Amino acid sequence: MHALLSLALPLLLLLIIIICNCNVPVDSLNGEGYALLSLKQSIHEDPDGALSNWNSSDENPCTWNGVTCKDQRVVSVSIPKKKLSGFLPSSLGSLSDLRHVNLRNNKFSGSLPVELLEAQGLQSLVLYGNSFTGSLPKEIGKLRYLQNLDLSQNFFNGSLPTSIVQCKRLKTLDLSQNNFTGTLPDEFGSGLVSLEKLDLSFNKFNGSIPSNMGNLSSLQGTVDLSHNLFTGSIPASLGNLPEKVYIDLTYNKLSGPIPQNGALMNRGPTAFIGNPGLCGPPLKNPCSSDVPGANSPSSYPYLPSNYPPAESSRDEGGKSGKGRGLSKGAVVAIIVSDVIGICLVGLLFSYCYSKVCACGKGKDENSYGIEKGGKGRRQCFCFRKDESETLSENVEQYDLVPLDTQVAFDLDELLKASAFVLGKSGIGIVYKVVLEDGLTLAVRRLGEGGSQRFKEFQTEVEAIGKLRHPNIATLRAYYWSVDEKLLIYDYITNGSLATALHGRPGMVPFTPLSWSVRLKIIKGTAKGLVYLHEFSPKKYVHGDLKPSNILLGQNLEPHISDFGLGRLANIAGGSPTLQSNRMPAEKPQERQQKSVSSEVATTNSPSNLGSYYQAPEALKVVKPSQKWDIYSFGVILLEMITGRTPVVHVGSSEMDLVHWIQLCIEEKKPLADVLDAYLAPDADKEEEIIAVLKIAMACVHSSPERRPTMRHISDTLDRLVVSGD
Template sequence: MEFRVSISCQRCHLCLCLFMFLMFSVLVLHVVCLNEEGLALLSFKASITEDPNGSFANWDSSKQNPCSWNGITCKDSRVVSISFPKERLLGSIASSLGSLASLRHINLRNNRLFGSLPLELFQARGLQSLVLYGNALSGFIPTEIGNLAFLQVLDLSLNTLTGSLPNALINCKRLKTLVLSHNNFTGSLPIGFGNGLNALEKLDLSYNRLNGSIPMDIGNMSKLEGTADFSHNLFSGLIPLSFGDLPEKVYIDLTYNNLSGPIPQNGALVNRGPTAFIGNPLLCGPPLKTPCSNGVPPDGPAMFPTIEGGENEGRISKRTSMSKAIVVAIVVCDLFGIALIALLFFYCYRRAIAMRLNEANGSNDKDLKAMKECLCCMDEDSDTSSENVEQNDLVPLDRHVKFNLDELLKASAFVLGKSEIGIVYKVVLDNGLMLAVRRLGEGGSQRFKEFQTEVEAVGKVRHPNIVTLRAYYWSVEEKLLIYDFIPNGNLSAAIHGRSVPVSFSPMSWAVRLKIMKGIARGLCFLHEFSPKKYVHGDLKPNNILLGPNMEAHISDFGLAHLANIAGGSPMLHSRRIATEKTQNQFSDIAVTPVMKIELCYQAPEALKTLKPSQKWDVYSYGVILLELISGRSPVALLDTSDMDLVRWFQFCIEAKKPLSDVLDPALGQEPEKEDEIISVLKTSLACVQYNPESRPSMRQVTDTLERLAAGL
């Protein structure tokens, strides 16, 4: 009996061994069937620890080659592309990818990859594009990058890479796109940077810690387009003259560095506004208001040589005393003349401007005839005689302002809109220049100095997405603010159409995203980089203006404070109180349409304080995003459902309604943009959190949208 059991056990053991051998043979055969490129890709898969979207679900090792796998593209049965954008992959980059001899493109953007760039990766010498932005990669760029002679696109932005840029980078002669922004790169740019990379079409080095001087050969990059971005670094020294050799259509951004000396005025640098140079306190010369020192001591050289000798010295003394007496007499006469001219001018202007502005509502395109008649009787030198008068004069806030008060008053004017803060006019000068002029209304003259200080501070805020205040005028009866005219109306009209019957075409998602980014950039600048880290406090679509290419311009920044100082808006404070009481439902004060619009965009904490905060602006921005996504008017929604737009979105989410129910129907025609729309929707919902501390900063919002837009 025991003998039989023993034989039986031996047989079972042999069968089990045979079975395991057969299974192992099958697995070995399967692996053997897969070529070397497939094995290299399986190593890459093994380096990924999380794959939440199942990107590698069909990576079957039983295939002869990996050409049918997700994310893999082949040509002639050889792997030429690996693409896994926005798949939330967590892991590292396997060095085995460098063994793919035919590899041309790697796109792993917007994942969660960490670790360093493996040296072996750069053995794939046929690589043409390496896109790894939006990860958590660290370490430095290996010098082996110089082996990639065919590389055309290198985007490593939004990582945590460190070290200096290797000199070998300039061996990539065919490079067209170089984007290294938002890292921690240090050191100076490689020698020969401009000559070696003269095929570049896109260059972005912003938000690093690069230092040293900008190479003198930078002007050899003759194919650059868009923005050459050197901003937010530590570059020092002079701005190279060769910048002027770049194509004139290139916008050169040198903001927030340590550059010094005069700004060259040649080629591409001519007629650049101050926006491109802010944040460099040691720069001087146009277009900045800081004059450059000419190397002469403050007192300057003597006007005349010293003459020694008693007789001559006496003559000089007499001549000096006589000249002083003459100067005093001339000054007294001038002051008297100025006073007379100023009084005459004030009387004429007060009479004419009152007539002109009162008639403007019903008579567009009429000249200010009364002012013409009044000014024609004045001496031609009256403009120069009013330069030293504090009030009753047009005060430019920009050295490029070439018009004067006379030209402004002679211009044709059209009413653009009215509000409790005042009337806005479109003014067209004789030379065709168009301006927007806001009349703050009548008020006292006791707070002129305060108004002057505030308006000049607002005038210093310059950003492409903020409407520029060019000049102002103050008198007892009139206070005027003169802005750039933005031609495409406001955002509210672009979303919902105008009240007047005109053709209306809904905006595409790309245009809406562009507007969102523009508003975010402007607010981020106000919050983070403006001199006083300002707050807007009254952000809504009505004061988001759209430029010729649908770029966003934030308007009315600082307006409420200026209006209060000018005395032209006594309703601002009472309106805020009325809004608070209306929301608390224990007031009989009527809610005006203006108050209702404000209510829709105000943060919840606005009911507790009259002082806006940056988080208040973030909330208003979030409501605007929801409006752009849904196409719904917050005011109309409040009228029909007694529910503001934020609560309506929260209701739809709780009810688990499909995305199509909350989207603007026009966006339903772009199903391929659904992922991007959802990403922006998440950002907007973060912005409208009830608790201010739970809302992101505008810098975080801007970075999020920039990453999203870069993936378009």
């Protein structure tokens, strides 16, 4: 028996060792991996297989979809727009190095686990577009490094915890479209001093607006407090916010006079509508004398007579003078110095012209001039000696210039192809060109002349050719010669937005665009403009945005076209184009009677109403501004909501669409009175339509500084859920 035990004991030990060695691979995943696996286990729907490679057999989770590590520690979990359905487990709080969580546009539900807020290094928590419920835990104040908190489009409720003011580094706070209630913390404005974006709209916040919100000097874009239950008066301190900030206070229960100072001054009524208790400008209902503050200086616009600029007449020692402005002697001295300066500049220019631009007397005529059209006519172009000499030798030799490596056709193929006229305007003719291999292109002919400016044209067209964005028409190639200038684009199949909205004169009945399609077009156009304004090499301005310049692709996706076309046509020496920003203002009747070109078929077609899309200041200011595009975009939004052209006929008279909408808002007309009749089947989308209308009214604000940036507009539009997304 003893011998048998002696033999069995080593075998038993060997068996235990084998079993232990077999279990080693199973336990190889580290603790952070198991914490994330608990998230996978809490998800009961993953239709796209976003978490398919989250496996327990891995050593760590650093190679998993949506997981980012640094030094083998999880720092980011980002799984947006994957239709994930489930809840957040408390184990996520054990990821001690976690910095970023982005689960936007999924189907998560349940409450926000308190344990998640134990990851005190968290910098960004983005959960918008889900179905979270419950209150925001007071532990949010522990996140001292938090910069971005976006909980919008959920079902959070309860009051905003006072501890949130401890998040001193918070830059973005978006709680819009939830069910938050209660008052804002008293120290809201004094605590969140780094705040750049604030959106509390579409909640049930009540009580007064904290007066210290005027201390948030870093705010940008739109401060949206609309669609809440705020009461009391508007704090005059809100005027201390940066003047470029647009403050949306619509649809609350505010009362009393509207302060007219700083960021609150000279506002249109659209920022205050939906507050029956408000009075004074810019609203039509005046304040009665018994309303507190009705006669206070803050209730009226500042006028020069209200504040004589005494400080402007200080002497060199810094002491204030008598406040009567400049003396007669000072004025005379300024005028004399200006005249002398102008004379000196004129003499300097004459000297340079005589030295650099000598094109005739006593000199070889060809030394600084170039021949135009080969007909013996010569012209002098100052400060372009090298450019002109090179071009005069080579301008006839230029071939088709590709701007894309995928361009596989040459000039001969292009000239032999079948061509159909798509449209004509003052800028030139546009052709649909079908090559022998079936490739379809859009070719714009800019006309003749202007050979001396080839280098300038080349620089401009090649910069435009580098722009690549799914919502911008792509310039593929160009051709330049003395007698011909061509721009070759991708052909966009479904025509323009103008035709899709209004049809074409003599056209058979067309299929109207549904609201969901219109909203997709709006969003795509906004993204294209954001790219032009912020991500293109020169932060471009389109300058001539209108529905006829927004082309629709195979799936009705928008492509912004004709960008930079006016400048290219001007350089090419064609017909004067896009000069409306230098023309005096015209009356609506005068503008409507003019057509863009005598070659265009119908004067009243939407494509001929371009001046109505231009910002008011474009008629006075020469230098283009991105705010011009934002105004044009706002008019397009109004057109898509109302189905009307930019000229609205009211009885025997007419007014532009912007003023007509403003009048409808002031008269409190129901949405059905202004809505496109074709949108009647989309009556259930009223909230979305109103939200876009609000954006449009902000875009067409008469003051450029009050208009939001295109990035803010695009971000706001992205919060609107479109059926089929």
